Amino acid sequence: MGQATAAAMREPSDKEIRLVIAASSAGTVFEWYDFFIYGTLAGLIGAAFFPSDNKTLETLLVWAGFAVGFGFRPLGAILFGFLGDKLGRKYTFLVTVTLMGIATAGVGLIPSAATIGIAAPLIVICLRILQGLALGGEYGGAAIYVAEHAPPEKRGFYTSFIQASVVGGFVLSILVVLACxxxxxxxxxxxxxxxxxxxxSLILLGISLWMRLKLSESPVFQAMKEAGETSGNPFKESMTYPGNPKRIFVALFGITGVLTTIWYTAFFSSLSFLRGPMRMDESLVEWIMLIAGALSMGFYIIVGKWSDRVGRKKPIIIGALASLALLFPIFWGMGSLANPGLVESSKAAPVVVSGPACEYDPFAEVQASQCGRVLQDLTALGVPYDIDAQECGPTAECVAAPMIIGDQLYVYDGLSNENRRDTIKGWLEDNGYDFDKQNPPLMNVLGIIALLMVCGVLSALTYGSVAALLSEMFPARIRYSSMSIPYHIGAGYLGGFLPLIASYIVAMTGNAYSGLWYTMTVVGFGVIVAWWGIPGGPPSDFEDSHQDPPASPVLP
Structure with missing residues (x-):
């Protein structure tokens, strides 16, 4: 008996499908809440576990810890993908949500670095590793579980609730922080x-386990198990199955690379941008992100349903191309609305710094030169700057050059470390810079929310249909492993390292918008791969266009 026939004989009822979607989506919300709460509270986590006199270094260390969790997602994908293809979808994602909940609660119990020293950040990193491993198995399990219950003509619509639930986890993390x-x-x-x-997260874990324990196994996996068609070594077969290397390459760069960098730019880069360089009040930023994120959730469901009619490729290509055209204008617009005074001041009184060894190392606890320390202070204050390199040679003595703010000249050489930042801040304030927390007027706030919702549309176009697309791209016997591995390599490295890389680029350039070039590069390459490799036309099951085993490595 073939897989498709067996699955059709076991087609679940509408009530069962509603439970499947609700339980899988709720578990995904809770699990991503666990992961995003770390990013939402990045500033306080930095002060507790990664304290430093260099605030930029403190921020980078927090994002490095964030990235560590993502770096272990591919290993979790291999481990839990193997278990999911061997033992079943249901029990595998019961394990992943349990591991995630326990690891997240552990972060809340670790004493600060002031109490236990270096052990504090080391324990945090270990727990982040456990979170990454768990998340590496969660998304693939939830997405496949829903996809294998859904009728083909509604697969994009049903699985879009999983995509929307990822945003739901982010929204829930902000909502809980605001309540606290x-x-x-x-x-x-x-x-x-x-x-x-x-x-x-322990309470959320209990709710998620209660809901998921009520589920039965995927009908597709049950049919394969009864027919003795499960894979003996899912990881090895994922690498050797005819046509799979190409499909994995496309899934990694053309699908996941695009969606994950756009997603993190839309929600995490904007969060850091508004709270950091734009100096908006933190609570106001959290409310803005909460409203924009909650309203954006519906876009993912609309796109998923749309993809059932037009295919999976069209929304992704449209979203990627639109992102390349719109991301810079969106962030320029948010900057102008969030802190118009900073934009005007940086134009009216631009900052130019020069001096010997005028280089800034964001990862250094203490900068090597006085000029480097000035650049560190400007970066911490969120003030853009240019460097006027000072040439020194055998016949030219290298002396400390001034900092120019607008048409005013200031000599920073000789400032003590104790009062240097306050003195520079005072110079900037004398030239019109305002370092108070910003609370822009209501119309500006509404404008920022509207721009963030445009980001949400871009993310939905590239993400809303992906669970269905990845499920359809790979054979059922190795589906969990084959889709999880490229997804979590892309999401773990290309997306998970985005906050760290973008923050580093901003720190090195002094330009609050320069971190967007990382997103532009990944999406630019990804759209080429997507155009070439994503199957076009109406959606179809993998089995609909292949014999088992397939005769040739043709894309489904």
Whole structure:
């Protein structure tokens, strides 16, 4: 009996499908909440576990810890993909959500670096590794589980709820943080209250397990198991199955690379951009992200349903090309609305710094030169700058050059480390720079939300149909492994390292918008691969266009 026939005989009822979608989506919301709460509370985590006099270094260390979790996602994809293809979809993602919940709660229990020293950040990194391993198995399990229950003509629509649930996890993390801030005084929240959102993951874990334990195994996996068609070595077969190397390459660069960099730019880069260089009030930024994220969730479902009619390729190509055209204008617009004074000041009184050894190393605790320390201060203040390289040679003595703000000249050489930043800040304020927390007027806030929703549309176009597309690209016997490995390599490295890489580029250039070039590069390459490799035309099952085993490596 073939897989398709067996699956059709076991087609679930509408009630069962609703439970499948609800349980899988809720579990995905909770699991991504666990992962995103780290990024939402990045500033407080940095102060607790990665304290440094160099605030830029502190931020980079937090994002490096964030990236570590993503770096282990491919290993989790291999491990849990193997288990999912061998033992079943249901029990594998029960394990992943349990591991994620326990690891997240652990972060809330770690003493600060002031209490236990270097052990604190090391324990945080170990827990981030466990989170990464768990997440490497979660997405593939949830996406496949829903896809294998859905009728082909509604697969994009049903699986789009999984995609929307990823945004739901981000929204839930912000909602919990806002609630904690409202109930706990600011000083107490900064000291200990930030731990509560991490500990709440245990409650979410209990709800998720209760819902998922009510599910039965995927009908496709049950049919394969009864027919003795499960893979003996899913990882090896994923690498050797005819046509799979090409499909994995396309899934990695043409699908995941595109969707993940756009997603993190839309939600994480914008969050850091508004709270950091634009100096907006943190609570206001969180409310803005909450509203924009919640409203954006519907776009993923619309795109998923649309892909059932037009195919999976068209939305992805449209979203990628639109992102290349719109991301810079969107962020320029948000900057102008969030902190118009900074934009005007940087134009009216641009900052130019020069001096001997005028280089800035964002990863250095102490900069090698006085000029480097000035650049560190400007970066921490969110002020863009240019460097006027000073030439020194055998006949020219290299002396400390001034900093020019607009048409005013200031000599920074000789400033002590204790008062240097305050002095430079005062010079900038004398030239019109405002370093107060920004609370722009309502119309500006609404404009920022609208621009973030455009980001949400771009993300939905490249993400909404992906669970269905990846499920259809690979044979059922190795589907869990084959789709999870490229997805989590792309999401783990191309997307997970985006906050770190973008922050580093911004720190090195002094330009708050320069980090977007990383996204542009990944998406630019990805759209070429997507155009070449994603199957066009109406959606179809893998089995609909292949014999088993396939006679030739032709894309489905």
């Amino acid at each position: 801030r409202a109930l706990i005084p600011a000083e107490d929240f900064a000291e200990w209250g930030w731990r509560i959102p991490f500990l709440l």
